[in-house]
Amino acid sequence: MVKKYLWALALSSVVLVACGKKEEPVAVVAPTGAASAPAPALKSTEEKVLNIYNWPDYVPAGLIAAFEKESGIKVNYDTFETNEALQAKLVAGNTGYDIVVPGTVFAKTQIEGGLLQPLDKSRIPNLANLDPALMGTMVKADPDNKHLVPWAWGFTTVGINRTKVEKALAGMPMPDNAWDLVFDPKYTAKLKSCGLALLDSPTEIIPAALHYIGKDAYSGDPADYQAAGALLAKIRKDVRLFSATMIDDLATGRACVVVGWSGDINMAATRAKDNGSKDVIESLLPSTGALIFIDAMAITKDAKHPQNAHAFIDFYLRAENAALMSNEMSYPTGNKAAVDKVKPEIAGNKTIFVESAYFAKMVSPNSFSNPAREAMANAYTSFKQGK
Numbered sequence: 258m259v260k261k262y263l264w265a266l267a268l269s270s271v272v273l274v275a276c277g278k279k280e281e282p283v284a285v286v287a288p289t290g291a292a293s294a295p296a297p298a299l300k301s302t303e304e305k306v307l308n309i310y311n312w313p314d315y316v317p318a319g320l321i322a323a324f325e326k327e328s329g330i331k332v333n334y335d336t337f338e339t340n341e342a343l344q345a346k347l348v349a350g351n352t353g354y355d356i357v358v359p360g361t362v363f364a365k366t367q368i369e370g371g372l373l374q375p376l377d378k379s380r381i382p383n384l385a386n387l388d389p390a391l392m393g394t395m396v397k398a399d400p401d402n403k404h405l406v407p408w409a410w411g412f413t414t415v416g417i418n419r420t421k422v423e424k425a426l427a428g429m430p431m432p433d434n435a436w437d438l439v440f441d442p443k444y445t446a447k448l449k450s451c452g453l454a455l456l457d458s459p460t461e462i463i464p465a466a467l468h469y470i471g472k473d474a475y476s477g478d479p480a481d482y483q484a485a486g487a488l489l490a491k492i493r494k495d496v497r498l499f500s501a502t503m504i505d506d507l508a509t510g511r512a513c514v515v516v517g518w519s520g521d522i523n524m525a526a527t528r529a530k531d532n533g534s535k536d537v538i539e540s541l542l543p544s545t546g547a548l549i550f551i552d553a554m555a556i557t558k559d560a561k562h563p564q565n566a567h568a569f570i571d572f573y574l575r576a577e578n579a580a581l582m583s584n585e586m587s588y589p590t591g592n593k594a595a596v597d598k599v600k601p602e603i604a605g606n607k608t609i610f611v612e613s614a615y616f617a618k619m620v621s622p623n624s625f626s627n628p629a630r631e632a633m634a635n636a637y638t639s640f641k642q643g644k
């Protein structure tokens with residue numbers, strides 16, 4: 258039990274140290290017994306509809322139906338594949354969505370731009386279930402925890418089909434640093450035969466490349482983005498896929514090595530087994546650290562059903578529902594009350610709930626300045642176009 262909480266505490270201290278100043282975690286402190294009975298939420302007086310926009314493969318089977326049954330609220334659930342896609346929708350306005358789930362890396366500017374509304378915490382008693390350490394890290398994006406409620410967190414890393422990768426490397430030893438597999442042409446030249454896939458998003462790939470060359474993954478210096486672009490140019494010819502379907506790409510063998518998200522890579526491993534494959538698919542822990550992300554629920558500024566949105570957020574924050582997310586989607590929950598309900602094989606998987614020693618090496622989420630975003634978009638476009 259102590260061990261399971263260590264990761265959250267480690268996350269908190271890593272981020273606060275990285276900020277260069279000591280901040281007290283804000284937020285919600287779980288009162289004794291907060292985990293047990295679902296707290297009563299205020300009744301909604303709105304039409305019984307709720308529109309949610311979330312990442313694919315992120316919601317446990319049956320969770321939406323259970324909410325609909327209990328609340329009588331009909332949920333329309335759509336998905337987006339990148340933070341950029343969600344950002345574009347929010348900026349265009351009139352999304353029609355009540356709840357969206359941005360990464361905190363994007364949420365900071367969305368909050369500053371007035372695209373998300375403050376929560377009415379009196380409607381979310383189960384906020385008390387959240388891990389204060391995690392909430393403390395989120396104040397960088399959302400001062401005073403006014404707008405964001407964690408859905409899950411995880412990390413961007415290297416995933417492999419070990420069976421295929423070892424075959425393609427043909428006796429060449431695996432590198433100490435797993436990032437070499439995707440950023441060092443010595444490896445990519447061999448792995449292109451079984452398929453190198455990258456997430457199709459500048460803000461996923463460029464920070465990882467920056468980290469690999471020893472720069473700040475959230476650098477504000479445009480010259481760093483040129484350096485990342487120069488690195489990426491060297492592996493461009495070896496990239497098979499810019500992927501929006503990473504779980505299937507890995508599970509079905511379209512790719513043998515990927516830059517992807519920890520939980521999705523673990524889901525690919527399960528899917529491959531379920532499909533009868535004997536190949537070993539693994540989420541790796543690069544020696545220089547992987548890149549942490551936190552995805553958070555927020556209510557759009559022009560939400561038509563804010564009360565229903567609060568009711569859903571409160572429902573999701575029940576310990577048993579948050580635990581279902583970890584158990585089925587292989588991402589750690591930010592819900593402290595849920596930790597004891599996570600299955601031992603998930604809680605004990607060190608590529609889901611990483612150990613504190615590895616935690617200390619990971620890159621904490623931050624946000625990008627506007628010049629950085631522009632430099633990143635340019636570097637990524639040139640990379641993709643092979644220019």
Ligand code: SPD
Nearest residue numbers: 312313314315360518550
């Ligand atoms: N299948 C769910 C994937 C969620 C990924 N969110 C990642 C954001 C990383 N910046």
